[in-house]
Amino acid sequence: MKCPKCKKNLQTKRTTAGTDKVSRERYCAKCKTPLKTIELFKMDFDKMIHDAESETMTAKGQAEYAQNKYSTLKEAIKTIIKSAGEK
Numbered sequence: 022m023k024c025p026k027c028k029k030n031l032q033t034k035r036t037t038a039g040t041d042k043v044s045r046e047r048y049c050a051k052c053k054t055p056l057k058t059i060e061l062f063k064m065d066f067d068k069m070i071h072d073a074e075s076e077t078m079t080a081k082g083q084a085e086y087a088q089n090k091y092s093t094l095k096e097a098i099k100t101i102i103k104s105a106g107e108k
C-alpha cells in the first residue's frame with residue numbers, strides 16, 4: 022500500500038485479526054500520515070450452500086436406507102410370527 026499523500030510505501034504498525042475481518046493500522050514513514058485499513062474475508066456462499074445440500078442429500082439417503090432396513094426386518098418378523106402360529 023502506498024501513502025495517499027506522498028506515494029511512499031506505508032508501514033504496518035498494528036494488525037488486529039477478527040473472525041470476519043483484519044484491521045491494520047498503517048503509517049507513512051515519510052510524512053507520518055496514519056491510515057487504517059479493514060480487510061473483510063470473502064465468504065464462499067456458493068460452496069457453503071453446496072456443502073449443506075450434499076449433507077442434506079446424505080442424511081436423506083441414510084434415512085431411506087434405515088427405512089428400507091426396517092421394513093425388511095418388519096416383514097421378516099411377520100413371517101416368523103406367522104410360521105410360529107402355524108406350528
Ligand SMILES: [Zn+2]
Pocket residue numbers: 024025026027028029049050051052053054
Ligand atoms: Zn506519506
